[in-house]
Amino acid sequence: MKLLLIHTGGTIGMAETPEGLAPLKGLVEEAIAARLPAGAVLTADVFDPLLDSADVGPAHWNRMLETICRHPDAAVIITHGTDTMAFSGAALSQALAEENRRVILCGSMLPLGHQGDAESNLDLAISATASKEPGVFLAFAGKLLAADGLVKHDSHEADAFRAQPQATPDVPQRRTFEDRKLAILTLSPGIPAEAVKAMLERLDGAVLRIFGAGTAMNDTVLLSVLAEAVKSGKRLRAVSQCEAGGLSPGAYAAGTGLWSTGIENGGTETPETALIHLWLN
Numbered sequence: 015m016k017l018l019l020i021h022t023g024g025t026i027g028m029a030e031t032p033e034g035l036a037p038l039k040g041l042v043e044e045a046i047a048a049r050l051p052a053g054a055v056l057t058a059d060v061f062d063p064l065l066d067s068a069d070v071g072p073a074h075w076n077r078m079l080e081t082i083c084r085h086p087d088a089a090v091i092i093t094h095g096t097d098t099m100a101f102s103g104a105a106l107s108q109a110l111a112e113e114n115r116r117v118i119l120c121g122s123m124l125p126l127g128h129q130g131d132a133e134s135n136l137d138l139a140i141s142a143t144a145s146k147e148p149g150v151f152l153a154f155a156g157k158l159l160a161a162d163g164l165v166k167h168d169s170h171e172a173d174a175f176r177a178q179p180q181a182t183p184d185v186p187q188r189r190t191f192e193d194r195k196l197a198i199l200t201l202s203p204g205i206p207a208e209a210v211k212a213m214l215e216r217l218d219g220a221v222l223r224i225f226g227a228g229t230a231m232n233d234t235v236l237l238s239v240l241a242e243a244v245k246s247g248k249r250l251r252a253v254s255q256c257e258a259g260g261l262s263p264g265a266y267a268a269g270t271g272l273w274s275t276g277i278e279n280g281g282t283e284t285p286e287t288a289l290i291h292l293w294l295n
Contacts, residue, residue: 015054017143018088019046020078023064024095026122026132035125037064042093045126045133049140057085067095067102067121072191072293075105079190082115089143090117096166096174099152103161104290105191107150111183117150118142119161123172131155131172152177163284165257178258178284186294194218196292198285200255201225207236214239219249221288222277226254228261229268237271244276251288253280 021027021042029038043058050056059081065074082090094102099121106117120139124130131154139153150161155173163178199213200223214220222240224230230237244250252272254261260282263273273279280288 015051015143016085016088017046017050017054017056017140018081018085018090019043019056019058020081020090020092021058021060021064022067022070022074022078022092022094023061024067024093024121025125026093026095026120026135027064028125029127039064041126042136045136046091046140049136057088065095067098070094070098070102072105072193075102075109076190078102078106079109082110082117090115091139091143092117092119094119094121096121096123099175100164100166100284100286101289103150103152103164104284104286105293107160107162108183108186108287108290108294109189109191110150112185114148116143116145116148117161118158119150119152121152121154123170123174162287163282164286165284167257178282180283180287181281188294191293194293196220196289198223198289201230203231205236207233207239210236211239211243214243214248214250217248219251219292221280221285221292222250222252223255223285224252224261224269224272226256227259227265227269228252228254228263228273228279229266230272232268232271234271237275240272240277241275249278249292250275251278251280251283251292253283253285253288258282 027042028035118139122132126132152159159177163180168174195218198221
């Protein structure tokens with residue numbers, strides 16, 4: 015068995031210091047090596063510096079993808095902080111679509127050695143590499159979750175993630191993340207159209223979190239801002255602010271003006287999934 019560990023950082027690999035929890039090199043690598051079966055060959059790519067997942071972004075996704083491609087015969091475990099796990103899960107799932115690779119993401123709410131979830135999550139991740147089923151998954155709280163629709167729904171409990179079902183990712187137009195200006199914008203009652211316009215003028219595209227099954231305020235100025243952005247070539251992809259259920263354009267009259275602007279229907283996509291779709295297509 016060949017195992018590639020990509021250790022990006024996160025709580026799982028932290029230790030107590032006088033200033034509080036901080037990343038400690040070697041902690042995750044040693045914990046995994048001690049759990050591998052006899053004869054297993056471990057290769058570790060450790061980020062330097064180790065990252066809080068709040069700092070993980072497109073350049074780091076590209077590094078993960080490049081490292082995975084350099085080890086075509088290895089099972090892959092990526093240790094990662096929980097705060098942006100859903101973004102990295104979506105990024106890897108879509109970028110590796112139909113590449114016949116199996117990648118297991120793993121993190122924890124408490125560090126190794128703190129009588130928490132870290133050890134059991136690592137054990138699950140290692141056992142999950144035995145399967146040949148391709149895809150990107152998260153090993154967490156006794157569950158193996160598809161990584162393209164992850165939702166971190168709790169900021170403290172060990173069972174912090176669930177997965178919203180997503181369509182099987184299509185082969186993307188690109189498999190790496192270019193320098194693009196994209197963001198997730200949330201519509202809220204009373205949001206100034208001028209603020210949305212100012213944001214969109216500085217973006218190449220955006221995910222719009224809209225209401226319920228696909229409605230938005232009937233603000234003619236705001237709708238004009240969205241229509242002009244689409245007309246100028248910016249891609250706007252809509253998703254629901256609800257965690258489950260997705261969008262149903264046409265179900266409510268209150269959505270008529272919004273859908274006439276030319277925005278894309280993200281269906282049941284999570285905001286993270288939709289953002290990655292814009293990045294790769």
